[in-house]
Amino acid sequence: MKEKRRPDMWIAVSAVLFLLFLVFLIFPLFQIMKQSVIAEDGGFTLAQFRKFFSQKYYTNTISNSLKVTLAVTACSLLVGIPMSYFYSFYRLRLSKLVFTISILCCMSAPFLGAYSWILLLGRSGVITTFFRSSFGIDIGNIYGFGGILLVQTLKFFPLVFIYMNGAFRNIDNSLMEASANLGCTGLKRLFTVVLALVMPTVLAASLLVFMRAFADFGTPVVIGEGYMTFPVLIYREFVNENGADYGFASAISVIAIAVTALVFLAQKWATRKFSFSLNSLHPVEKKEAKGIGGFLMHAYCYLVCIIAFMPQVFIIYLSFRNTNAAGTIFVDGYSLCSYRAAMSRLLMRSMGNTVKLGLLALLFIIVIAIMISYLTVRRKNVLNDTIDTFSMIPYIMPGVVIGIALLTAFGHKPFKLTGTFTIMLLAVIIRRLPYTIRSATATLSQIPMSIEEASISLGASKLKTLTRITVPMMSSGILSGAILSWVAILTEVSSAIILYNNRSITMTISAYVAITRGNEGMAAAFAAILTVMTIISLLIYLKISKSEDIRL
Amino acid sequence: MRKNISIQHAVKRYGNSTVIHDLSLFVREGEFFTLLGPSGCGKTTLLRMIAGFNSIEGGDFFFNDTRINDMDPAKRNIGMVFQNYAIFPNLTVRKNIEFGLRNRKLPKEEVRAQAEKFMHLMHVDEYADRLPDRLSGGQQQRVALARALAITPDVLLMDEPLSNLDAKLRVEMRSVIKEIQNKVGITTVYVTHDQEEAMAVSDRIAVMNDGVIQHIGTPKNIYQRPANLFVATFIGRTNVLKGRLLAESGRTFIETHDGYRAEIRGVLSGYASDRDIVISVRPEEFRLKVDDGGDGISATIRDSVFLGLNTHYFVTLSTGEEAEIIQESSIDSIIEPGTRIRLTVNTEKVNIFSEDGSANLLAGVVNDNAMEA
Numbered sequence: 001m002k003e004k005r006r007p008d009m010w011i012a013v014s015a016v017l018f019l020l021f022l023v024f025l026i027f028p029l030f031q032i033m034k035q036s037v038i039a040e041d042g043g044f045t046l047a048q049f050r051k052f053f054s055q056k057y058y059t060n061t062i063s064n065s066l067k068v069t070l071a072v073t074a075c076s077l078l079v080g081i082p083m084s085y086f087y088s089f090y091r092l093r094l095s096k097l098v099f100t101i102s103i104l105c106c107m108s109a110p111f112l113g114a115y116s117w118i119l120l121l122g123r124s125g126v127i128t129t130f131f132r133s134s135f136g137i138d139i140g141n142i143y144g145f146g147g148i149l150l151v152q153t154l155k156f157f158p159l160v161f162i163y164m165n166g167a168f169r170n171i172d173n174s175l176m177e178a179s180a181n182l183g184c185t186g187l188k189r190l191f192t193v194v195l196a197l198v199m200p201t202v203l204a205a206s207l208l209v210f211m212r213a214f215a216d217f218g219t220p221v222v223i224g225e226g227y228m229t230f231p232v233l234i235y236r237e238f239v240n241e242n243g244a245d246y247g248f249a250s251a252i253s254v255i256a257i258a259v260t261a262l263v264f265l266a267q268k269w270a271t272r273k274f275s276f277s278l279n280s281l282h283p284v285e286k287k288e289a290k291g292i293g294g295f296l297m298h299a300y301c302y303l304v305c306i307i308a309f310m311p312q313v314f315i316i317y318l319s320f321r322n323t324n325a326a327g328t329i330f331v332d333g334y335s336l337c338s339y340r341a342a343m344s345r346l347l348m349r350s351m352g353n354t355v356k357l358g359l360l361a362l363l364f365i366i367v368i369a370i371m372i373s374y375l376t377v378r379r380k381n382v383l384n385d386t387i388d389t390f391s392m393i394p395y396i397m398p399g400v401v402i403g404i405a406l407l408t409a410f411g412h413k414p415f416k417l418t419g420t421f422t423i424m425l426l427a428v429i430i431r432r433l434p435y436t437i438r439s440a441t442a443t444l445s446q447i448p449m450s451i452e453e454a455s456i457s458l459g460a461s462k463l464k465t466l467t468r469i470t471v472p473m474m475s476s477g478i479l480s481g482a483i484l485s486w487v488a489i490l491t492e493v494s495s496a497i498i499l500y501n502n503r504s505i506t507m508t509i510s511a512y513v514a515i516t517r518g519n520e521g522m523a524a525a526f527a528a529i530l531t532v533m534t535i536i537s538l539l540i541y542l543k544i545s546k547s548e549d550i551r552l
Numbered sequence: 553m554r555k556n557i558s559i560q561h562a563v564k565r566y567g568n569s570t571v572i573h574d575l576s577l578f579v580r581e582g583e584f585f586t587l588l589g590p591s592g593c594g595k596t597t598l599l600r601m602i603a604g605f606n607s608i609e610g611g612d613f614f615f616n617d618t619r620i621n622d623m624d625p626a627k628r629n630i631g632m633v634f635q636n637y638a639i640f641p642n643l644t645v646r647k648n649i650e651f652g653l654r655n656r657k658l659p660k661e662e663v664r665a666q667a668e669k670f671m672h673l674m675h676v677d678e679y680a681d682r683l684p685d686r687l688s689g690g691q692q693q694r695v696a697l698a699r700a701l702a703i704t705p706d707v708l709l710m711d712e713p714l715s716n717l718d719a720k721l722r723v724e725m726r727s728v729i730k731e732i733q734n735k736v737g738i739t740t741v742y743v744t745h746d747q748e749e750a751m752a753v754s755d756r757i758a759v760m761n762d763g764v765i766q767h768i769g770t771p772k773n774i775y776q777r778p779a780n781l782f783v784a785t786f787i788g789r790t791n792v793l794k795g796r797l798l799a800e801s802g803r804t805f806i807e808t809h810d811g812y813r814a815e816i817r818g819v820l821s822g823y824a825s826d827r828d829i830v831i832s833v834r835p836e837e838f839r840l841k842v843d844d845g846g847d848g849i850s851a852t853i854r855d856s857v858f859l860g861l862n863t864h865y866f867v868t869l870s871t872g873e874e875a876e877i878i879q880e881s882s883i884d885s886i887i888e889p890g891t892r893i894r895l896t897v898n899t900e901k902v903n904i905f906s907e908d909g910s911a912n913l914l915a916g917v918v919n920d921n922a923m924e925a
Contacts, residue, residue: 453605454638456625458652458703472642 008462013371014383020368021390024426028409029393032401035250035408048251058233058252062259065214065230068148072213073206075153080160081202083304085190086297087161088168090289098301104538105308106158107484109491109508110218112527113151115515116311117142118223119318147223152216154308156209163208167201168194173282200274207267211260215398217494222515230256231494234400238498250408253401260396312531319528323521330520338521342510342529345522346502350510351529353421357506358489361428362482365436368429370471370478373440378449388437395434399494402427407498419501427495432485436478443477444470480545487537490530507533554581554739555615555706557602563610564597564763571597572763575611578921579707579741584733586742588750589760590786595743596711598760602741603709604628615706626655631700631738633710637692639684645695646671646680652703666702673732674698690721697729701736708733708740714749726753747787751775756920759783769918776901777916781909784832791838791875793831797904797913799824806831806904810870812849816899816914823906823913830905835878837898840865842887848894851875856886867893 039045052058083102087095120127121142131137142150171194179185179193195202217231224232234256238249289297322333327341339347372391375384394402406427410417417423447470455465471478493508500509511526557579564572572594579585587595600606602613604625613620620628640648646667653663671677674694684692693713700708713729714722730753733740744750750757751771758768759782767779778784785792797819798805804824807813808831843850851867854874863886865877877895887893904913 448636448638450634450636450638451640453603453625454632454634454699455640455651456605457603457628457630457632458699459626459655460651461626464655469640469642473640 010375010379014375014379014387017368017371017375017387018383018390021387024406025390025393025430028402028405029397031409032250032253032405035247036254037251039247048248049255051248052251052255061228061230061233062255064145064227068145068152068220068227068229069210069213071145071149072152072156073209075149076157076160076209077202077206079153079157079304080205081164083157083301084161084164084168085194086289086301088165089284089286090294090297091286092289092298092301094302098305100539100542101305101309102158102161103542104312104535105305106155107487107491107538108155108312108534109511109527109530110155110216110493111222111512111515112315112531113155113311114147114219114223115523115527116315117147117151119520120311120314121147143223143225144227148220148227148229151219151223152213154311155219156213157304157308159209159212160202160205163201163205164198167198169283171197171284173284176284200271203270203274204267207263207270211263211267211396214260214263215256215494217398217400217497218512230259231398231400234398234404235497238400238404246408249404253404256398256401257396260398264396312535315524315531316528319521319524321521321524327519327521338525341519341522342514342525345514345519346505346510347526347529349503350505350507350526353504354490354507354533357421357424357428358486361425361432361489362486364425364429365432365485366478366482368433369436369440369481370474372437373444373474374466374470377441377444378452391437392434394430399427399431399492400498402430403495403498406430406495419499419504421504424496424499424504424506427499428489428492431492431495432488435488436481436485439477439481440474443474447473476545480541483537483541483544487534487541490533490537554737556581557707557739557741558614559598559602559611560614561611562598562601562608562613564594564601564606565609570763575763575765576921577758577765577768579739581739582737584730584740584742584753584755586744586750586754586757587760588744588747588757588786591745593760594763595745595760597763599709599711599741599743602707603630603632629703629706631703631705631708633693633696633700633708633713635712635715637696637713637716639687639692639695639699641684644681644683645676645687648684648695649699649702652699656703666704670698670702673701673735674728689717690725693717693725694728697732701732701738705738708738710740710742712744713742714744714746722749729753751787759786761786765921767917767919768921770920773916773918773920777912777914777918778832778903779912779917779919781830781832781905784903784905784912788834789876790832790834791873793833793869793873793875794871795829795831795904797823797825797827797829799826806899806902808849808869808871810849812847812896814897814899816902816904818915819904819913820915828907829913830907830909831897832903832905833875833897834901835864835876837901838875838877839896839898840877840879840887841894841896843892843894846894848896851893851895853887853889853891853893855889858886867895869895 036048037044037046039047086092087098092098119125122128123141125141128139128141131139175193175197176189179189184192215231217235220227220229221232221235228236230252234249234252237245237252288294318330319338320334320336321330321338322335323330323337323341327338372387376388397405406423407418409415410423417426451473452465452470455469456462460468491508492506493512496506496509497512500506507526507530511523511530514523514526557577559575559577562572562575563570575598587598589595597606601608604620604623608621615628640651643651649667649671650663653666658666668677671680674697676691676694676698679687679691679695684695687695696713710729714725717725726749742750742753754771756768756770757774759766759774761782767774767783774783775787778787781792784790793808795806795808798807798813804816804819805813806816806829841848850870853865853867855866857864858881861881862878863881865879865887867875867877869875875895905911906913
């Protein structure tokens with residue numbers, strides 16, 4: 001039902017938001033597209049695209065990305081689904097810890113896992129050296145395809161785990177009983193009934209993993225070496241030492257957006273096509289995990305958690321180890337020398353910038369997300385639907401691309417923002433906004449309209465109704481979404497790597513720089529601090545949010 | 553202060569579809585007035601136009617002499633009770649009830665005293681400092697009513713307030729609502745689709761269909777002398793038989809298609825001539841006897857349901873029409889299915905309508921939309 005309304009403050013809000021999106025999202029996006037097809041003389045050209053598709057060096061990165069991403073998706077499902085099944089249908093000991101560790105793993109900074117695994121299994125990794133010196137066995141190393149696969153799988157299987165938990169929880173016990181009653185039990189029931197019921201979620205989770213893995217920059221750049229993936233290529237072309245080729249980087253960015261957009265649309269289509277609603281009045285009661293089966297289930301879950309969490313623990317451990325004077329090699333003994341080195345290398349500034357960036361971005365994100373969710377839920381019209389669509393665009397833009405787009409648009413006068421804190425802030429706001437909007441919208445649509453009408457009929461103004469009734473009712477949803485955004489901002493790499501300079505440097509970038517320069521000790525110190533910050537934030541999040549349905 | 557509500561030529565449009573064309577209504581001060589109709593008839597839309605949550609595309613709405621069409625909903629001084637109660641879940645019961653009072657910037661002591669008074673009146677004082685999610689449906693309903701009344705509104709609007717409660721609570725709460733309304737004496741507009749509920753609480757009822765008021769009257773009048781066939785079938789149950797009206801030397805008769813004829817009095821003079829009609833016979837207005845070849849519509853018992861006080865019979869008439877009959881249960885055995893019977897009607901109580909069902913042909917319909925009782 002559509003209703004004509006008297007004009008109020010929301011029209012102004014719509015207009016302002018629309019303008020902001022035009023300036024800070026659509027304009028950069030347009031610039032990057034323009035740059036990809038406009039030659040230096042100003043004429044239209046497809047030369048950049050021709051260059052990309054005619055050289056194996058470039059097209060290989062697409063097939064590399066697709067290959068490793070598909071493998072990661074498959075492995076994440078293989079690891080995540082059984083774990084979620086055990087977790088949802090059996091009473092496991094320490095299940096809370098299993099859940100917590102899964103979240104910690106998937107929210108850690110993208111390249112930290114890669115870096116830590118290199119220290120463990122790389123050419124001179126702890127484990128590799130141990131095998132070589134003790135047994136004379138060369139167990140190879142993990143650079144390239146295998147390394148990306150390992151690190152990304154351990155990072156993304158929790159997404160599958162969390163999604164599947166939600167789906168399994170929605171299966172009504174009566175469906176289980178009905179199938180048993182019809183003669184279908186045990187493994188047969190698991191495959192024909194249970195997995196069939198959660199198939200839409202499996203699909204949704206795998207597409208989510210695909211998108212994340214495809215856009216991930218931090219992991220392949222650290223551990224990929226010769227195995228170059230698409231986001232790494234974009235970055236390399238953009239910061240090319242032989243002079244950046246903006247036109248070509250733009251063209252690759254456009255291709256990247258096209259690929260992710262395609263996956264995104266496929267996801268939307270698939271969820272609409274295959275979804276059916278389950279509502280469970282009687283969730284399945286968890287069974288006792290007994291006997292050899294129970295032992296294996298516990299062993300499996302614990303093992304996955306230990307392997308996935310080991311890099312973070314190892315990094316923290318290393319940060320307290322002694323290093324040589326240059327800080328490039330770890331030596332025997334323990335000290336705080338890595339932290340002292342980090343202090344001398346902008347630790348305070350990085351930390352200050354990170355906190356400032358996170359808090360400021362959150363402020364903007366929360367305010368904008370509340371307004372947009374209010375507009376799209378309560379004031380449906382063409383303009384607001386357009387704003388909603390705009391706000392979802394960053395979903396399909398890899399972070400590197402957002403960075404490049406912003407630089408392209410605001411890299412010169414009159415809007416020269418290059419190297420400023422502002423442009424970093426813009427990037428993280430744009431990147432995290434869609435997620436917070438989704439959770440705010442979901443929360444708001446649960447709140448019946450009549451609550452606001454009740455407030456107004458009791459004499460409260462519209463503004464007062466919003467601030468006193470609606471926003472407090474949304475607050476739990478928004479707050480938990482905001483903490484996740486905070487963590488994501490703490491660990492943001494891909495856009496920041498394009499935009500930072502010495503003044504606006506953040507923790508993740510400091511860690512990244514230390515890694516690339518071979519300052520192992522300092523890298524470990526930065527990484528350890530970052531990891532601890534992330535863990536503390538997530539523990540607060542888990543304390544606040546009672547639901548286990550996490551929108552990552 | 554108590555106010556009357558006057559609605560003149562109201563029009564409501566959603567886009568290109570008009571849901572209310574031209575509706576006029578008068579609610580007297582202090583009256584319990586109910587809008588009753590099937591879902592989609594426009595009753596909630598009309599209520600929300602009074603409240604200010606739906607725009608008004610035409611016509612005038614008045615509280616006494618004040619035109620409220622363009623008045624902000626917050627300024628109309630309305631108490632509203634919503635279908636889902638709309639209790640603020642983040643505020644305690646007391647804070648919920650004080651919410652409207654605080655918006656008036658009344659002194660603190662007054663806010664507190666007024667809230668106490670209505671919490672006491674609605675028997676929710678013992679939950680004063682609880683959060684609403686720990687209250688039952690009936691308790692939430694009481695809080696919603698207390699909150700609406702605490703601001704001493706000019707009119708009280710209630711949108712299907714009982715539809716979320718179970719059957720037993722519904723009956724209990726409707727007498728609570730009626731009692732409070734009597735005590736406070738506030739002009740009340742109540743929306744429901746449940747005709748029994750409407751009859752139980754209302755001073756007057758407006759039966760609506762397709763955005764048009766079909767009949768406004770007391771519960772007794774709309775039941776006994778419905779203005780048209782829609783009202784007759786919507787309020788209570790009724791059997792609809794085809795027949796003819798016959799006028800002979802100043803007397804009028806109804807005749808069914810199988811030849812049963814009975815005299816009927818009170819036909820409006822304009823209609824007292826031979827014509828096709830529709831006869832509406834409520835189940836209790838039939839008299840039933842086992843077929844002895846005497847006068848009456850011949851019929852066969854199809855099924856029966858014994859409900860204690862009454863016994864319901866489902867019969868097929870010789871014309872092929874189906875009918876339901878309610879008889880006070882007798883100590884004799886229930887009449888077996890398949891038994892042939894004769895039916896006569898209580899001509900004082902039946903209603904007859906024009907062939908298209910649009911008008912009651914009998915005197916006594918009171919379509920009461922006047923300013924004063």
